[in-house]
Amino acid sequence: xxxTDRCLPKTPSIARIVSNQHLSGGIYRALLRxxxxxxxxxxxxxxxxxxxxxxxxxxxxxFSISRFRAERHELELVYGVVGLRTLRLSExxxxxxxxxxxxxxxxxxxxxxxxxxxxxxxRGIAPMxxxxxxxxxxxxxxxxxxxxRSRDLLxxxxxxxxxxxxxxxxxxxxxxxxxxxLLEAAIARRExxxxxxxxxxCGPNRMLAALSVWAESRGVPCLVSLETHFGCGVGIxxxxxxxxxxxxxxxxxxxxxxACVEGPVMDxxxxxWEGVAE
Amino acid sequence: xxxxxxxxxxxxxxGVELGPVRLPNPxxxxxxxxxxxxxxxxxxxxxxxxxxxxxxVTLEPRSGNAAPRLHETxxxxxxxxxxxxxxxxxxxxxxxPELLALGVPIIVSIxxxxxxxxxxxxxxxxxxxxxxxxxxxxxxxxxxEGGLEFCQNPASAAAVIEGVRQVTRLALWAKLSPNTSSxxxxxxxxxxxxxxxxxxxxxxxxxxxxxxSRAPIIPSGTGGLSGPAIRxxxxxxxxxxxxxxxxxxxxxGGIASAAxxxxxxxxxxxxxxxxxxxxxxxxxxxxxxxxxxxxxxEEGETTLxxxxxxxxxxxx
Numbered sequence: 083x084x085x086t087d088r089c090l091p092k093t094p095s096i097a098r099i100v101s102n103q104h105l106s107g108g109i110y111r112a113l114l115r116x117x118x119x120x121x122x123x124x125x126x127x128x129x130x131x132x133x134x135x136x137x138x139x140x141x142x143x144x145f146s147i148s149r150f151r152a153e154r155h156e157l158e159l160v161y162g163v164v165g166l167r168t169l170r171l172s173e174x175x176x177x178x179x180x181x182x183x184x185x186x187x188x189x190x191x192x193x194x195x196x197x198x199x200x201x202x203x204x205r206g207i208a209p210m211x212x213x214x215x216x217x218x219x220x221x222x223x224x225x226x227x228x229x230x231r232s233r234d235l236l237x238x239x240x241x242x243x244x245x246x247x248x249x250x251x252x253x254x255x256x257x258x259x260x261x262x263x264l265l266e267a268a269i270a271r272r273e274x275x276x277x278x279x280x281x282x283x284c285g286p287n288r289m290l291a292a293l294s295v296w297a298e299s300r301g302v303p304c305l306v307s308l309e310t311h312f313g314c315g316v317g318i319x320x321x322x323x324x325x326x327x328x329x330x331x332x333x334x335x336x337x338x339x340x341a342c343v344e345g346p347v348m349d350x351x352x353x354x355w356e357g358v359a360e
Numbered sequence: 361x362x363x364x365x366x367x368x369x370x371x372x373x374x375g376v377e378l379g380p381v382r383l384p385n386p387x388x389x390x391x392x393x394x395x396x397x398x399x400x401x402x403x404x405x406x407x408x409x410x411x412x413x414x415x416x417v418t419l420e421p422r423s424g425n426a427a428p429r430l431h432e433t434x435x436x437x438x439x440x441x442x443x444x445x446x447x448x449x450x451x452x453x454x455x456x457p458e459l460l461a462l463g464v465p466i467i468v469s470i471x472x473x474x475x476x477x478x479x480x481x482x483x484x485x486x487x488x489x490x491x492x493x494x495x496x497x498x499x500x501x502x503x504x505e506g507g508l509e510f511c512q513n514p515a516s517a518a519a520v521i522e523g524v525r526q527v528t529r530l531a532l533w534a535k536l537s538p539n540t541s542s543x544x545x546x547x548x549x550x551x552x553x554x555x556x557x558x559x560x561x562x563x564x565x566x567x568x569x570x571x572x573s574r575a576p577i578i579p580s581g582t583g584g585l586s587g588p589a590i591r592x593x594x595x596x597x598x599x600x601x602x603x604x605x606x607x608x609x610x611x612x613g614g615i616a617s618a619a620x621x622x623x624x625x626x627x628x629x630x631x632x633x634x635x636x637x638x639x640x641x642x643x644x645x646x647x648x649x650x651x652x653x654x655x656x657x658e659e660g661e662t663t664l665x666x667x668x669x670x671x672x673x674x675x676x
Binding site: 322 | 393395399400403415420423425426427429430432435436439441446616617641642
């Protein structure tokens with residue numbers, strides 16, 4: 083672990099909502115104005131957010147950082163309404179405030195010498211766009227593969243830093259199929275050479291599992307941003323354990339890694355996916 | 361008449377003695393809810409704490425239970441971590457020196473499947489220096505190989521305490537399970553076996569079911585319920601323990617504010633532990649310390665001792 087990929091904040095932060103916009107389906111985008119000294123952050127890192135209503139006790143919720151515009155002190159979170167707390171979050175309006183801790187965890191780092199293929203499933207596309215913006219200059223030949231169930235669940239992408247290849251499961255937009263089939267098709271057309279690429283992915287665990295299995299069989303590096311049940315987000319509860327195959331020489335007891343501090347970005351080819359909740 | 365300082369400036373010594381253990385104040389963080397103890401120091405004023413109880417350490421490393429290990433419930437959560445830890449050898453070599461450097465009393469929680477395992481862990485810790493006390497986890501509901509037996513049965517809990525007492529001079533706190541028919545009997549058994557303090561209580565056995573798959577949400581089945589949902593029951597259990605023993609009691613269960621902690625102190629707990637509430641707010645225990653001091657000043661109390669056990673028990 084390098085010193086840059088895990089930056090623990092010193093205190094919780096107050097974030098003021100600039101906008102909180104519905105994108106599609108149950109997906110929203112919150113733009114938050116942070117304190118002047120907040121950040122920096124890496125795509126793939128997350129924030130732990132106190133979702134409304136404020137109570138004496140409620141678990142905070144982890145959200146992937148889609149973007150952080152340091153010059154404007156603006157943090158962007160793209161999130162899905164999956165329960166009561168995210169529903170309440172979606173009802174907040176400009177000017178209201180949230181308490182959060184972050185940036186937390188390990189973000190994406192480029193595998194050197196490999197062409198980046200960024201893969202986003204559903205709302206998981208948002209951090210991949212942020213990552214592409216970051217790598218646009220240094221790794222200009224990247225591609226984005228964007229998978230969604232159908233056209234009406236797509237999130238608009240303005241000015242994508244890399245070319246975006248789209249796949250929908252029902253074929254209502256772009257390629258008909260999933261992102262792995264899209265990837266295979268690109269390889270068949272020789273637009274992608276598996277010997278020279280690395281995969282970076284965010285999305286449903288089911289997609290990450292399938293991608294990781296595919297990547298391992300092809301010998302392709304595959305970094306995924308995992309979602310699991312987080313109790314604290316800062317490494318004190320041991321709740322967000324992800325089973326990982328130990329490397330030779332590593333202790334068997336080290337099988338469970340904490341997604342919050344040893345992730346959420348992990349080597350997908352080492353994760354024991356059958357032990358990860360969907 | 362001497363000029364009194366206004367109440368807001370009066371400094372009240374929050375120091376507390378629990379048998380052989382002296383703490384700078386009565387607020388600790390509970391085992392398993394603050395990592396080993398130094399993971400979240402950037403998020404709190406760690407030096408403000410009365411003490412840190414480490415996650416439970418066992419003889420051999422343990423990988424812990426399958427995921428998901430947590431499930432949020434109204435005002436609480438069910439957990440089944442399974443005592444994931446690095447084992448005593450690595451704990452002593454790597455973690456303990458880091459913890460002792462924090463400058464806060466360190467209480468090491470120890471666990472095991474058999475009396476001999478508890479003894480061996482205690483023996484290794486006896487050889488170190490700087491530990492304030494051992495908290496003996498005879499009550500983890502999530503370790504199936506014998507742990508449950510310890511928690512329900514006063515005789516087996518006492519056997520563990522007695523066995524550990526033989527191998528160490530360190531102060532011993534027994535962490536009691538509420539999942540027993542008489543916690544008073546359990547408390548007395550641990551007292552007679554040589555405990556120096558009693559931590560009351562551990563989590564309550566609890567279950568949540570996925571209505572679609574019809575399976576338990578936590579793969580191992582039941583887990584331990586913690587958080588404010590259990591506080592009033594934990595408080596009643598802690599009071600039972602206070603009534604049945606002369607040992608100092610460390611109250612724990614759902615504390616999420618200074619007022620919550622004060623309830624435990626008033627019913628006679630000499631100290632308290634903040635547990636699950638540290639997950640969303642790792643800085644909460646330090647705020648509880650401040651809140652207790654503020655309350656004492658406002659109430660015109662001059663010492664913490666005046667507050668502890670000031671409960672007006674209708675049964676007394």
